[in-house]
Amino acid sequence: MAAAAIVILMIGVLSLKLTQLQMFDSATLAGLARSNTIHRVVLEADRGIIYDRHGVPLVQNTPLWNLQVVPADLPKDWRDRATELATLATLTGQPEDHLETSLAVADQFAPVRLGPNLTDGQVLAINERLPALAGASLTHRGVRTYVEPLTFGHVIGYVGPLDDADLKRLRPRGYQPDELVGKVGVEAGLESVLRGTDGWADVEVDARGQIVRTITMQPPVSGQAVYLTIDASLQRATAQALVAGLQRDHKTAGASVVLDPQSGEVLAMVSLPGYDTNLFTHGISQADYNRLVMDPDRPLLNRAIAGQYAPGSTFKMVTATAGLQEGKITPQTMLSCPSYLSYGGWVYHNWASYNLGSMNVAKALAVSCDTFFYQVAAMVGDVTLARYARAFGFGQTKNIELPGVEPGLVPDRIWKQLQCGVPDLNSDACRWTLGDTITFGIGQSALLTTPLNQAVYVAALANGGSVMQPTLVHMVRDASGRVTATQQREVVNHVPASPDNLQAVREGMREEINRPYNMNYWFRAAGVPADGGGKTGTAQWGGSGLDLPTHAWFVFFAPYTQPDVAMSIFVERGELSEVEAAPIGVDIMRFFNGNRGAIHATTPPAPA
Amino acid sequence: MRPSLWQKLDHLQPLLTGMLLVLGLMTVYSAHADWLRQIVWVILGAGAYAAMTAFDYRRLPALAPWLYAGMLVLLLAVRLLGHSALGAQRWLSVGGFPLQPSELSKLVLVLVLAAYLSRVERLGWRAFLGALGLGAPVAALILTQPDLGTTIVVVAVLVGMLFLAGARIAQLGSLAVIAVVVLPLLPHLLHGYQRRRLEIFLNPGSDPLGAGYNLLQARIAVGAGGLFGQGWLHGLQGALGFVPERATDFVFAVYAEQFGLLGSVLLLALFGALLTRLLHAAAVAPDRFGALVAGGVFVMIFAQVVENVGMNIGLLPIAGIPLPLISYGGSATVTTLTALGLVQSMMVRRPLLQHRERTTWSGNISVRAQA
Numbered sequence: 001m002a003a004a005a006i007v008i009l010m011i012g013v014l015s016l017k018l019t020q021l022q023m024f025d026s027a028t029l030a031g032l033a034r035s036n037t038i039h040r041v042v043l044e045a046d047r048g049i050i051y052d053r054h055g056v057p058l059v060q061n062t063p064l065w066n067l068q069v070v071p072a073d074l075p076k077d078w079r080d081r082a083t084e085l086a087t088l089a090t091l092t093g094q095p096e097d098h099l100e101t102s103l104a105v106a107d108q109f110a111p112v113r114l115g116p117n118l119t120d121g122q123v124l125a126i127n128e129r130l131p132a133l134a135g136a137s138l139t140h141r142g143v144r145t146y147v148e149p150l151t152f153g154h155v156i157g158y159v160g161p162l163d164d165a166d167l168k169r170l171r172p173r174g175y176q177p178d179e180l181v182g183k184v185g186v187e188a189g190l191e192s193v194l195r196g197t198d199g200w201a202d203v204e205v206d207a208r209g210q211i212v213r214t215i216t217m218q219p220p221v222s223g224q225a226v227y228l229t230i231d232a233s234l235q236r237a238t239a240q241a242l243v244a245g246l247q248r249d250h251k252t253a254g255a256s257v258v259l260d261p262q263s264g265e266v267l268a269m270v271s272l273p274g275y276d277t278n279l280f281t282h283g284i285s286q287a288d289y290n291r292l293v294m295d296p297d298r299p300l301l302n303r304a305i306a307g308q309y310a311p312g313s314t315f316k317m318v319t320a321t322a323g324l325q326e327g328k329i330t331p332q333t334m335l336s337c338p339s340y341l342s343y344g345g346w347v348y349h350n351w352a353s354y355n356l357g358s359m360n361v362a363k364a365l366a367v368s369c370d371t372f373f374y375q376v377a378a379m380v381g382d383v384t385l386a387r388y389a390r391a392f393g394f395g396q397t398k399n400i401e402l403p404g405v406e407p408g409l410v411p412d413r414i415w416k417q418l419q420c421g422v423p424d425l426n427s428d429a430c431r432w433t434l435g436d437t438i439t440f441g442i443g444q445s446a447l448l449t450t451p452l453n454q455a456v457y458v459a460a461l462a463n464g465g466s467v468m469q470p471t472l473v474h475m476v477r478d479a480s481g482r483v484t485a486t487q488q489r490e491v492v493n494h495v496p497a498s499p500d501n502l503q504a505v506r507e508g509m510r511e512e513i514n515r516p517y518n519m520n521y522w523f524r525a526a527g528v529p530a531d532g533g534g535k536t537g538t539a540q541w542g543g544s545g546l547d548l549p550t551h552a553w554f555v556f557f558a559p560y561t562q563p564d565v566a567m568s569i570f571v572e573r574g575e576l577s578e579v580e581a582a583p584i585g586v587d588i589m590r591f592f593n594g595n596r597g598a599i600h601a602t603t604p605p606a607p608a
Numbered sequence: 609m610r611p612s613l614w615q616k617l618d619h620l621q622p623l624l625t626g627m628l629l630v631l632g633l634m635t636v637y638s639a640h641a642d643w644l645r646q647i648v649w650v651i652l653g654a655g656a657y658a659a660m661t662a663f664d665y666r667r668l669p670a671l672a673p674w675l676y677a678g679m680l681v682l683l684l685a686v687r688l689l690g691h692s693a694l695g696a697q698r699w700l701s702v703g704g705f706p707l708q709p710s711e712l713s714k715l716v717l718v719l720v721l722a723a724y725l726s727r728v729e730r731l732g733w734r735a736f737l738g739a740l741g742l743g744a745p746v747a748a749l750i751l752t753q754p755d756l757g758t759t760i761v762v763v764a765v766l767v768g769m770l771f772l773a774g775a776r777i778a779q780l781g782s783l784a785v786i787a788v789v790v791l792p793l794l795p796h797l798l799h800g801y802q803r804r805r806l807e808i809f810l811n812p813g814s815d816p817l818g819a820g821y822n823l824l825q826a827r828i829a830v831g832a833g834g835l836f837g838q839g840w841l842h843g844l845q846g847a848l849g850f851v852p853e854r855a856t857d858f859v860f861a862v863y864a865e866q867f868g869l870l871g872s873v874l875l876l877a878l879f880g881a882l883l884t885r886l887l888h889a890a891a892v893a894p895d896r897f898g899a900l901v902a903g904g905v906f907v908m909i910f911a912q913v914v915e916n917v918g919m920n921i922g923l924l925p926i927a928g929i930p931l932p933l934i935s936y937g938g939s940a941t942v943t944t945l946t947a948l949g950l951v952q953s954m955m956v957r958r959p960l961l962q963h964r965e966r967t968t969w970s971g972n973i974s975v976r977a978q979a
Binding site: 003004006007008010011013014015017018019021022023025026028029030032033037076204 | 822827828829830831832833834835844845852864868869872873876877879880883884887890903906910913914917918921922923
């Protein structure tokens with residue numbers, strides 16, 4: 001009977017354990033079984049393509065191949081496993097211990113990407129041996145390849161891996177840690193539109209990690225296509241003109257913004273030096289990154305929207321408008337233009353060391369007489385002047401579709417007090433002085449602006465006083481080709497100035513570019529009709545005194561009646577704006593005149 | 609009236625064996641093993657069963673020395689000529705078929721020990737040591753193949769048959785003492801992978817993707833079966849290859865995933881019934897040799913079922929061992945069926961007398977009186 005009892009005992013004990021496993025632990029173990037066999041595969045959505053206003057693609061999604069390994073699916077036998085790891089290391093060109101570590105620390109049941117980017121040769125070699133490599137698969141994802149990054153880079157920007165701050169901010173919106181996100185430029189500004197919605201598939205895999213069948217699937221939805229207001233050919237012409245101008249005068253940095261003054265559409269936006277945005281999408285090397293960050297010319301700075309500089313004489317149209325509109329002068333009022341004027345015991349010079357005689361406001365703009373505008377500024381007063389400056393958009397952050405837009409600065413009395421640690425109404429360092437007012441009147445003082453602000457400002461002068469909302473986006477289309485957003489013309493502000501007064505200011509700008517032996521030379525030399533209005537400015541910076549470094553500006557609109565283009569040209573450390581900045585504008589204008597119809601046309605691109 | 613052969617035949621035993629074989633073939637098929645080949649093995653095994661039933665088991669004691677010598681030669685041949693699979697040298701190629709002599713040796717040891725022990729009336733120390741002397745070389749040769757699982761079965765057969773042959777408490781106690789002395793040395797005698805298996809058994813979560821994988825995956829498959837199972841051919845873990853050695857060592861996990869708790873208990877009940885039939889055979893055996901053969905076959909099958917199912921569900925450490933009649937494998941299938949055939953051979957040759965049907969053994973088989 002003892003033997004029979006042992007048989008019964010055996011059945012009993014084994015049955016008890018079986019009951020525990022198959023009844024009480026069943027749900028847990030069945031869950032483990034599902035995660036064994038059912039893998040969720042992310043189907044990556046394509047990011048939206050960015051086009052110019054005519055449908056020319058400015059970025060492409062090129063497939064980048066990765067070797068992907070699910071650690072749990074590697075061979076169970078340690079010898080086979082070591083052999084496979086060695087093979088994978090050779091195929092991807094990575095050190096074996098590095099590979100082993102990255103697999104050891106990863107989630108054992110989730111795919112791990114090895115080898116950030118494989119060459120075509122590597123892909124072929126791996127593909128050939130793939131059937132023998134348990135748990136390994138080849139995956140590709142679309143990686144941004146930017147077209148002519150040195151020309152379009154600052155506008156388009158780039159995508160890069162999420163940093164900790166991004167992750168914190170974007171995790172609630174479903175971003176995955178290994179996702180790429182727009183970092184700067186349109187890529188960042190329109191991230192929510194460009195980003196597609198990833199799909200997924202639940203696939204059944206066998207123990208070798210091979211997909212047996214797909215159970216359920218949610219297809220990915222591609223990101224939306226963005227059509228910029230940029231005209232690719234004008235952008236190229238602008239960049240070439242700027243590059244040529246800078247080279248001519250041995251300068252290294254500059255920027256230009258070209259607007260449609262009627263709509264506020266940005267037709268071209270260039271900041272130099274540019275940089276290769278493609279470096280970032282493939283994971284930039286530390287050496288490359290250091291080189292870009294340490295470069296004294298600061299290539300990563302988009303000067304067009306974030307470079308803040310004194311406007312210098314290009315500000316004189318604001319002073320003129322204020323003087324006219326406030327009744328301090330009329331278009332006919334004649335004021336003197338001596339070589340210097342004294343205010344509060346300080347002497348303020350004109351650019352000319354001799355007296356230019358008396359002149360009206362148009363002539364004063366044309367010859368850019370500083371002393372004329374000292375007088376107007378003194379008459380208008382700093383408070384009113386600041387109001388007009390703000391009305392033209394100075395010191396305002398433009399709500400354009402790019403991150404990192406800087407406002408510039410319109411100084412006033414409160415601002416100056418705040419500059420002092422301890423406000424002191426009696427110290428000239430804290431107190432607004434008459435000297436501040438008159439230098440404010442010629443675009444100096446602490447006044448700062450950006451090339452974008454300058455373009456909006458000259459566009460407002462051109463279009464009769466409407467400060468436009470600048471925009472880079474013409475239209476957005478979803479993956480099915482349906483237009484989901486179009487840009488509406490938006491006027492941010494109307495400059496409180498009568499048409500006649502603005503006309504008088506424009507007249508001065510026309511005179512400036514038509515003065516013989518002066519800037520008109522460039523127009524004639526380039527065969528571009530000087531039909532429009534322009535203003536140069538050579539702005540001092542870096543403190544106060546007589547021999548300060550300067551930046552060169554040129555703002556311009558054309559044609560004179562019904563203008564359809566407004567632009568700002570900025571040359572960092574430019575010494576003579578008439579010689580260094582203006583010819584760049586003329587170059588751009590020459591291209592614009594030859595392609596005017598094509599640039600303004602927005603041929604609606606066929607649905608993708 | 610002289611009872612017919614048909615009447616003497618143990619009908620239940622082949623019936624139970626057949627049911628287990630059917631379940632085995634179903635499972636082997638579902639595990640994507642070479643089931644056609646397994647059918648060939650089953651047919652060969654059935655032939656062996658019939659042949660053994662026809663063969664007069666009483667001629668075996670005379671053959672025992674030759675069988676024993678042949679077994680040692682085969683085991684030595686494996687060491688010298690065999691080819692290895694899965695890190696162990698267990699296989700001999702016989703006419704193109706891989707032969708695993710250690711499987712056969714289990715049965716041969718049963719027969720040899722039965723022949724030896726049936727000759728002694730009382731199991732004195734001399735006979736006791738003699739039996740150990742017969743078993744030890746076999747166990748040593750198999751352990752060093754290395755094949756821990758079969759060694760465990762061989763040792764179980766040795767101890768079990770000594771017990772059935774009437775070993776005294778002192779004798780069995782001395783074995784226990786030897787075990788206590790040898791077991792701490794075991795880790796040093798074991799091969800690396802065997803030692804790791806033992807460690808994994810003690811702490812299965814320590815290396816879920818390495819050596820503990822087998823145990824974990826087997827438990828997952830068993831648990832995924834639940835009460836009623838996933839259904840035949842619907843077991844994902846087994847079919848997709850997550851369960852290792854799914855047609856041999858871990859065939860029970862594959863079975864349990866498909867047939868659930870109910871199926872598992874049914875399987876155990878079938879084995880229980882078959883084992884009970886073997887005990888019954890031992891009890892009604894006409895001679896001491898026959899009783900010891902039936903008892904030995906009982907221990908052999910019992911040990912394999914316990915160890916195999918136990919390791920599949922995480923009760924016992926992993927030792928490569930097939931589940932009799934269920935696992936894929938020619939040597940094991942043929943050996944088991946041959947053994948069962950021998951028991952049947954004894955059954956059909958017993959004098960069918962009503963009063964002898966009574967089971968009179970308690971603990972040890974009390975067949976001495978009949979011998």
